[in-house]
Amino acid sequence: MSTELFFVQLINGIQYGLLLFLIASGLTLVFGVMGILNLAHGSMYMVGAYLVWYLVNVTGSFTVAAALSAVIALGLGILIERLLIQRLYNRNHLDQVLLTIGMIFVFNSLQSILWGNDPYGVSVPDALSAAIPFTENSSYPVYRIFAAVVCVAIAGALYFVVSKTRLGMLIRAGESNREMVEALGVNIRTLYTVVFAIGVMLAAISGIIAAPMRSIVPGMGESVLITCFVVVVIGGMGSIKGAFVGALLVGVISTFAAVLMPSLSNMVIYIFMILVLLVKPQGLFAK
Amino acid sequence: ATDPVKIGLMLPFSGIYAQLGEAGRDGLKLALKQNAAELDGVTFEYIALDTEAKPARAPELASSLLNQHNADFIVGPVHSGVAMGMIKMLRGKDTIMIIPNAGSAAATGPLCAPNIFRTSFSSWQPSYPMGQVALDKGYKKVYAISWNYGMGRESLDAFEESFTAGGGEIVEKVLLPFPSTNFQSHVSDIAATNPDAVFTFFAGGGAIKFVKDYDAMGLRGKIPLLGSGFLTEGTLEAQGPAAEGVMTTLHYAEQLDVPANQAFREAFNTEYGHYPDIYAVQGYDAGLAIANTIEKLNGDITDKQAVISTMEKLTIDSPRGEFTFSKAHNPIQNIYLREVKDGVNVVQSIAAKSLEDPARGCKL
Amino acid sequence: MANDIILETESLSKHWGGIKALNDISLRFHDRQLHGVVGPNGAGKSTLLNMLCGTLKPSRGCIFHKGEQIDGMKPWKFVRRGIGRSFQKTNIYTVATCLENCAVAAQRRFAGSFNLLASRHTNQRVTEAAEKALHQVGLERRIHTVAAEISYGEQRQLELAMVLATDPCILLLDEPMAGMGHEESQRIIALLDQLKRDYCIVLVEHDMDAIFELSDQLTVLDNGTHLITGTVDEVRNDPRVKEAYLGKDDDAEEEAA
Amino acid sequence: MSNQLLEVHNLNTLYGRSHILHDLSFRLAKGESMSLMGRNGMGKTTTLKSILGIVPPRSGHVYFDGEDISHLPTWKRMRRDIAYVPEGRGMFHNLTVKEHLQMAARPGSNGETKWDYDRVLATFPRLSERLCNLGTELSGGEQQMLAIGRALVTNPRLMILDEATEGLAPLIRQDIWNVIASIRESGISSLVVDKNIKALKGLCDRHVVIVKGKVHFDGSSSELDQNLEKVETALSV
Amino acid sequence: MIFEKRTERLFLPVFLLIVLCLPLFLEANSFFVSKVTTVLILATFVMSLDFLVGRVGLVTLGHALFYGLGGYLFVIIAPEYEAVNFWLYTFYVCALAALIALVVGVVVLRTSGIYFIMITLAISQMAYYFFFDSLNFGGSDGVFIFMKPETSIFGLSFLNLDDPMHFYYLAVLSLFNTLLFLKLILRSRFGRIVEASRQNPERTEALGYNIFAFRLISYVIASTLGAYAGFLFALQYGFVNPSFLTWEMSGTALVMSILGGMGTIYGAILGTFAYEGLQYLFEHLTEEWLLFMGGAIILMVIVLRKGLAGYLEKLLEK
Ligand SMILES: Nc1ncnc2c1ncn2[C@@H]1O[C@H](COP(=O)(O)OP(=O)(O)OP(=O)(O)O)[C@@H](O)[C@H]1O
Ligand SMILES: Nc1ncnc2c1ncn2[C@@H]1O[C@H](COP(=O)(O)OP(=O)(O)OP(=O)(O)O)[C@@H](O)[C@H]1O
Ligand SMILES: [Mg+2]
Ligand SMILES: [Mg+2]
Numbered sequence A: 001m002s003t004e005l006f007f008v009q010l011i012n013g014i015q016y017g018l019l020l021f022l023i024a025s026g027l028t029l030v031f032g033v034m035g036i037l038n039l040a041h042g043s044m045y046m047v048g049a050y051l052v053w054y055l056v057n058v059t060g061s062f063t064v065a066a067a068l069s070a071v072i073a074l075g076l077g078i079l080i081e082r083l084l085i086q087r088l089y090n091r092n093h094l095d096q097v098l099l100t101i102g103m104i105f106v107f108n109s110l111q112s113i114l115w116g117n118d119p120y121g122v123s124v125p126d127a128l129s130a131a132i133p134f135t136e137n138s139s140y141p142v143y144r145i146f147a148a149v150v151c152v153a154i155a156g157a158l159y160f161v162v163s164k165t166r167l168g169m170l171i172r173a174g175e176s177n178r179e180m181v182e183a184l185g186v187n188i189r190t191l192y193t194v195v196f197a198i199g200v201m202l203a204a205i206s207g208i209i210a211a212p213m214r215s216i217v218p219g220m221g222e223s224v225l226i227t228c229f230v231v232v233v234i235g236g237m238g239s240i241k242g243a244f245v246g247a248l249l250v251g252v253i254s255t256f257a258a259v260l261m262p263s264l265s266n267m268v269i270y271i272f273m274i275l276v277l278l279v280k281p282q283g284l285f286a287k
Numbered sequence B: 001a002t003d004p005v006k007i008g009l010m011l012p013f014s015g016i017y018a019q020l021g022e023a024g025r026d027g028l029k030l031a032l033k034q035n036a037a038e039l040d041g042v043t044f045e046y047i048a049l050d051t052e053a054k055p056a057r058a059p060e061l062a063s064s065l066l067n068q069h070n071a072d073f074i075v076g077p078v079h080s081g082v083a084m085g086m087i088k089m090l091r092g093k094d095t096i097m098i099i100p101n102a103g104s105a106a107a108t109g110p111l112c113a114p115n116i117f118r119t120s121f122s123s124w125q126p127s128y129p130m131g132q133v134a135l136d137k138g139y140k141k142v143y144a145i146s147w148n149y150g151m152g153r154e155s156l157d158a159f160e161e162s163f164t165a166g167g168g169e170i171v172e173k174v175l176l177p178f179p180s181t182n183f184q185s186h187v188s189d190i191a192a193t194n195p196d197a198v199f200t201f202f203a204g205g206g207a208i209k210f211v212k213d214y215d216a217m218g219l220r221g222k223i224p225l226l227g228s229g230f231l232t233e234g235t236l237e238a239q240g241p242a243a244e245g246v247m248t249t250l251h252y253a254e255q256l257d258v259p260a261n262q263a264f265r266e267a268f269n270t271e272y273g274h275y276p277d278i279y280a281v282q283g284y285d286a287g288l289a290i291a292n293t294i295e296k297l298n299g300d301i302t303d304k305q306a307v308i309s310t311m312e313k314l315t316i317d318s319p320r321g322e323f324t325f326s327k328a329h330n331p332i333q334n335i336y337l338r339e340v341k342d343g344v345n346v347v348q349s350i351a352a353k354s355l356e357d358p359a360r361g362c363k364l
Numbered sequence C: 001m002a003n004d005i006i007l008e009t010e011s012l013s014k015h016w017g018g019i020k021a022l023n024d025i026s027l028r029f030h031d032r033q034l035h036g037v038v039g040p041n042g043a044g045k046s047t048l049l050n051m052l053c054g055t056l057k058p059s060r061g062c063i064f065h066k067g068e069q070i071d072g073m074k075p076w077k078f079v080r081r082g083i084g085r086s087f088q089k090t091n092i093y094t095v096a097t098c099l100e101n102c103a104v105a106a107q108r109r110f111a112g113s114f115n116l117l118a119s120r121h122t123n124q125r126v127t128e129a130a131e132k133a134l135h136q137v138g139l140e141r142r143i144h145t146v147a148a149e150i151s152y153g154e155q156r157q158l159e160l161a162m163v164l165a166t167d168p169c170i171l172l173l174d175e176p177m178a179g180m181g182h183e184e185s186q187r188i189i190a191l192l193d194q195l196k197r198d199y200c201i202v203l204v205e206h207d208m209d210a211i212f213e214l215s216d217q218l219t220v221l222d223n224g225t226h227l228i229t230g231t232v233d234e235v236r237n238d239p240r241v242k243e244a245y246l247g248k249d250d251d252a253e254e255e256a257a
Numbered sequence D: 001m002s003n004q005l006l007e008v009h010n011l012n013t014l015y016g017r018s019h020i021l022h023d024l025s026f027r028l029a030k031g032e033s034m035s036l037m038g039r040n041g042m043g044k045t046t047t048l049k050s051i052l053g054i055v056p057p058r059s060g061h062v063y064f065d066g067e068d069i070s071h072l073p074t075w076k077r078m079r080r081d082i083a084y085v086p087e088g089r090g091m092f093h094n095l096t097v098k099e100h101l102q103m104a105a106r107p108g109s110n111g112e113t114k115w116d117y118d119r120v121l122a123t124f125p126r127l128s129e130r131l132c133n134l135g136t137e138l139s140g141g142e143q144q145m146l147a148i149g150r151a152l153v154t155n156p157r158l159m160i161l162d163e164a165t166e167g168l169a170p171l172i173r174q175d176i177w178n179v180i181a182s183i184r185e186s187g188i189s190s191l192v193v194d195k196n197i198k199a200l201k202g203l204c205d206r207h208v209v210i211v212k213g214k215v216h217f218d219g220s221s222s223e224l225d226q227n228l229e230k231v232e233t234a235l236s237v
Numbered sequence E: 001m002i003f004e005k006r007t008e009r010l011f012l013p014v015f016l017l018i019v020l021c022l023p024l025f026l027e028a029n030s031f032f033v034s035k036v037t038t039v040l041i042l043a044t045f046v047m048s049l050d051f052l053v054g055r056v057g058l059v060t061l062g063h064a065l066f067y068g069l070g071g072y073l074f075v076i077i078a079p080e081y082e083a084v085n086f087w088l089y090t091f092y093v094c095a096l097a098a099l100i101a102l103v104v105g106v107v108v109l110r111t112s113g114i115y116f117i118m119i120t121l122a123i124s125q126m127a128y129y130f131f132f133d134s135l136n137f138g139g140s141d142g143v144f145i146f147m148k149p150e151t152s153i154f155g156l157s158f159l160n161l162d163d164p165m166h167f168y169y170l171a172v173l174s175l176f177n178t179l180l181f182l183k184l185i186l187r188s189r190f191g192r193i194v195e196a197s198r199q200n201p202e203r204t205e206a207l208g209y210n211i212f213a214f215r216l217i218s219y220v221i222a223s224t225l226g227a228y229a230g231f232l233f234a235l236q237y238g239f240v241n242p243s244f245l246t247w248e249m250s251g252t253a254l255v256m257s258i259l260g261g262m263g264t265i266y267g268a269i270l271g272t273f274a275y276e277g278l279q280y281l282f283e284h285l286t287e288e289w290l291l292f293m294g295g296a297i298i299l300m301v302i303v304l305r306k307g308l309a310g311y312l313e314k315l316l317e318k
Helices: A003-033 A041-059 A062-083 A093-115 A142-164 A166-176 A178-182 A188-210 A220-235 A240-260 A262-279 B018-034 B055-068 B080-090 B124-136 B150-165 B184-193 B204-216 B236-243 B259-272 B278-296 B304-312 C045-052 C075-080 C098-110 C124-137 C152-165 C182-195 C208-214 C232-236 C239-246 C252-256 D044-052 D074-079 D097-104 D117-123 D140-152 D170-185 D197-203 D221-226 D228-235 E006-025 E031-055 E064-077 E086-108 E114-133 E164-187 E189-199 E201-206 E211-237 E247-260 E267-285 E289-303 E307-316
Strands: A131-133 A139-141 B005-011 B044-050 B073-075 B096-099 B116-118 B141-147 B169-176 B197-201 B225-228 B247-250 B315-318 B321-325 B331-341 B344-355 C005-016 C019-025 C028-030 C034-038 C060-065 C083-085 C170-174 C200-204 C217-222 C225-230 D004-015 D018-029 D033-037 D059-064 D082-085 D158-161 D189-193 D206-211 D214-220
Touching: A003 A041, A003 A142, A003 A166, A003 A188, A003 A220, A003 A240, A003 B184, A041 A062, A041 A093, A041 A188, A041 A220, A062 A188, A093 A220, A093 E247, A093 E289, A131 A142, A139 A142, A142 A166, A142 A188, A142 A240, A166 A178, A166 A188, A166 D097, A178 A188, A178 D074, A220 A240, A220 A262, A220 E114, A240 A262, A240 B184, A262 B169, A262 E114, B005 B018, B005 B055, B005 B278, B018 B044, B018 B259, B018 B278, B044 B055, B055 B073, B055 B080, B055 E031, B055 E211, B073 B278, B080 B096, B080 E211, B096 B278, B096 B304, B124 B150, B124 B197, B124 B225, B124 B247, B124 B331, B124 B344, B141 B150, B141 B184, B150 B169, B150 B197, B169 B184, B184 B204, B204 B236, B247 B344, B259 B278, B278 B304, B278 B315, C005 C045, C005 C200, C019 C045, C019 C225, C028 C200, C034 C045, C034 C208, C045 C083, C045 C170, C045 C200, C075 C083, C075 E201, C083 C152, C098 C124, C098 C152, C098 E189, C124 C152, C124 C182, C152 C170, C152 C182, C182 C200, C182 C208, C200 C208, C208 C232, C217 C232, C217 C239, C225 C232, C225 C239, C232 C239, C239 D170, D004 D044, D004 D189, D018 D044, D018 D059, D018 D189, D018 D206, D018 D214, D033 D044, D033 D170, D033 D197, D044 D059, D044 D074, D044 D082, D044 D158, D044 D189, D074 D082, D082 D140, D097 D117, D097 D140, D117 D140, D140 D158, D140 D170, D158 D170, D170 D189, D170 D197, D197 D221, D197 D228, D206 D221, D206 D228, D214 D221, D214 D228, D221 D228, E006 E031, E006 E164, E006 E307, E031 E164, E031 E189, E031 E211, E031 E247, E031 E267, E064 E086, E064 E114, E064 E211, E064 E247, E086 E114, E086 E211, E114 E247, E164 E189, E164 E211, E189 E201, E189 E211, E201 E211, E247 E267, E247 E289, E247 E307, E267 E289, E267 E307
Parallel strands: B005 B044, B005 B073, B073 B096, B096 B116, B141 B169, B141 B197, B197 B225, B225 B247, C034 C200, C034 C217, C083 C170, C170 C200, D033 D189, D033 D206, D082 D158, D158 D189
Antiparallel strands: A131 A139, B247 B331, B315 B321, B321 B331, B331 B344, C005 C019, C005 C028, C005 C060, C217 C225, D004 D018, D004 D059, D206 D214
């Protein structure tokens, strides 16, 4: 591989990693920090993508559609938490698995009823549709750079909120001992509702941002779900920094694997994860 | 005839392939409805089972259609793995199995059987002619890329077969794990390799993603993109301008200038409110095969041997042009070269006339 | 025989990053003696016990059991050598009954834990040993109560019963009396007084009455370092100990009252 | 307004079928501090949890500052300026010492901030050496200090301490008593569960002894002295 | 008594009676015989998972690895066009699966909790890709088992695997044997320590048990049983496909076992039959069966606190 190609692929890898982080960000918050096992996270990603596709067709503007979709997702998150998740806090984690698998079924079915099963695509908003010349016969789209910037911004914000603010401490404390947080006079119910909803919104936002770059198809949620879990686990539960580094590593490694040994490239991230866990059974950034 | 003829459908109605399943079903029903008049009173009963494209459930569902519902015809599936499970159950049985999509070579190859028909294609068919097309266009070095599964591998092999036979060179052959859609790094690799052209097999969401990535990284218009026709089937709208100029070969094209096609498209649109795609055509042809057979037998389908020999000899007036069945029960059909212009697959020429699958390994 | 050295540490240290929880501790524990360990909070007492029972690996230094070096072994091997420990933070099987809790502890001695087929209920000796341990700590009324449903103090008693059920020859006890009421404490003190005739007991406690009453030897740790080891009287009158640990005098609490 | 801070009326609490508290009643005046004593398993912790709503009582009422708080969720009760130090300490395994204090800190409902981060560290200098350790990495005694500190930074009017000095070294225990005494002087009430009668006698104005979920004795320190025998039998045997 | 709960003592005989008599009411070749056979085999698989997750405390999303391996191992070791001996090959398949489980177990058991879930998932996905990409074992399309094994012992043959009825009773037998075996283990001294290690591993270690060994043995047992179930499933239709070892398969089994009542062992039967029954029902009622299925699952988690078995126990216990 020439040095030029190496750098091109490195950039591809980083960009893919950043996108992975974006998709995993909500999961890190809800699963890594709050400790709620939400397997329907991928469905929220799917909902975001379908919503923005639908709303772009209705409103004609990507920006408006994106904003609306995010707000709808937030509402959806509140609804889900209040109606369902909230009933399971005192129960086994496995009940959450069951519940959220049921939710996957429902969302997949609703998607097919509401929006049909054709594959869709959203075109890149005009303002960001330019491309920067890159190598002699290829160029780099501005939208992807924009997406990368959004990813970094969200990563930074999330890291700041979770590890530096009082809110973040409360969220983490809630994962450790809900009863005690409440005994400190904190309305943990509402807090968790809001944070869960934000997690859902983050998933949807990543669906929105990814929509112009990817295809919108049934089952798109499940296909990213496992990769997101891999990212969170490699980084170490509860660590935003870990998830970020994990995402970049997975992105870069799978990009290079895809070029150098394509037939193995899906296995590579699993092999990588197994290696990481054998050396550090709690992930890279475990406390 | 008093008892309705039972048609079992084993198609995916949920999951990634749901669109294909639904289109196939709609096409089939349309064909039988249109031909109802000629079938002197024969009525149909449909039993539709959702395969979810899960091979593990295939034998069980096939057994349900066979033993529980006593279906006379079983139409399905979309997914090759499911096809294998069905074939395991149905091979050598009395019930006729008509495959409306799955391209797996084995189905009309080593596993071919008198009661198994296919109205779609073998994976070999749509890709083989592209080799010659590429040579004609003067491409010498081609980068081939697809998913590493049956259909993907067989498509690339078929292309390679004709392309290298004519002196072309495959500079790189990449098989990605299915269903990964992280194509960006490969597109960069293509840019760096700088071949004369690229040949692909992708379908559905992967096809959209690949074409979009290809365009986004600036390769469109610089390195021609060739593909098996599924690259731009049912995906064109989502691909938008990114698909302009993509050349593909397939046994059908929406704008195909065949009388049956125009009539079919309009009828489909009036029935379902949208225009059909290739998957609907294949389902429609499965329906035609059933209808024509019943018609020829005057509604008496009790003798399965007669049903098989009748069906074998049919000439089906398909929207893709007339076709007949080969010995292995695979369609002998034209393959068209299409190019995307203004969001439409425009037929350029007939890339191969009455192409028959070699049916390697079939002993029929 | 009575004063055989059964457990010995040699410049044992434990560091966490910059924190030196324990520094260069060399101690000898004798058979059939109760060795008290006291010191201010965070002095490293629990850390010491954790290393003596194998759950923590020392950063430096060695541990000898009957002259054999045992540091670095798996924790469960320590137990097999007869080193049993109780936890400072109650550590029990909360959904099982008290009897079952102790039965788990007792079963190992009578082998057969890898027996896949023989019923767990048929081994009379296990049940008896478990019941005996519960009697010793005074939990006989709670034998069939689920551990989550007994009060905190009773859970502390159960914690101790479980160690006893393993029938160790060295007992490492981390604040066994904490959280127990007066009456229960008295009972445990009497029990320890009796047990120390047969076992080597290492007792960490903040209850000075108990420590002074029971200890044959007393070690004071402070901030990870070894302050003094000696008889109760030697330690009690040591000015450094008074300053670091006990306060002005023993009855400080009463004075505040 | 009455000068009662906390009134407990006929509390009945059950765990599943087992009836733990039977018609339990007592009151605590403003600025007063009270001890709650009893043998293991008599229902002290259950009483505290019932007051706070962590375990909902079957019947009975809890009044705080004259207001019936029986139907409020736990967190709203705590917002009335109650702080709780649970038995077992309730450390958060994923928060550092510093964060424990930062997350809990808030002014009292009257806006007072007598207790803040710095004052807690000054009271427990041991903690300031461990600021970056996780709560569960602390030694038992350090955890107890942190639990008390965490309660103090909420600037309560009523401190509820369960097993207040469990696992603390004599010197620190002394410190805690001093802190409680000084809290009392600054007008904060406290409700203390501990096994150390001697210390409690000097520290608290009133004493309640619970036997099998019923109030067995309720009186001032001098009354306690008079009934010492009765109380001591209740606490042993 | 192995069956300590009243519910078990009531439910299991009734269930046994029903499955034994069911064929009397059905045609031998009917779909329902083969459908119930499939569900019985699946229940065996779910039961082995229930043991591992609910009792040993090792939550895994990779159990289907062994379900798929059961079939693939047979395909790999058995000659293609020759009817081999069923008992002998059952032994071979199980022994090989146990060996693989031992090796895999040594690696994966170094982690715990969510990390264990992910590492088992990773290994099963790798096996999935291995078979998916392998040209020798049918790749993505899967392979056929052309010859069903014969079942003679010392020349005596009383079981004909080609007869659906015989296969049905084999499945019944397998399920109940698995149930008895697991129950026996759980009641044993070994079982006591296994459960102790789930509830409080730290404490169990401090009591002198090498919990790694206990977990490893349990893992091997559960995996071997899972492989056995997978082997039966592969034989039933003579078809093996890589999708048998996907995480979706593991996930579905997990759902069935939680639905049934995690850790109750017999709940696996309830969960599997309920799930498959509901799916069958909804599929035949409506095209949007997925919606109803999801709805039903959600409803059941909310309403049933401890799965179907828990509900049954509430009715029958005391
Ligand atoms: N896992 C850990 N990581 C970092 N520091 C630790 C860890 N465990 C203990 N420490 C520190 O080591 C020191 C000694 O702790 P240890 O638990 O041994 O004290 P102790 O003497 O038992 O005190 P106490 O009487 O309060 O229980 C403490 O200051 C504690 O903060
Ligand atoms: N979760 C529970 N479920 C059932 N019973 C319980 C539960 N918690 C406590 N109990 C029972 O309630 C009674 C009172 O317990 P409580 O914890 O209030 O006692 P306590 O007075 O605080 O004792 P200690 O001094 O040991 O902490 C005990 O007999 C105990 O067995
Ligand atoms: Mg300690
Ligand atoms: Mg208590």
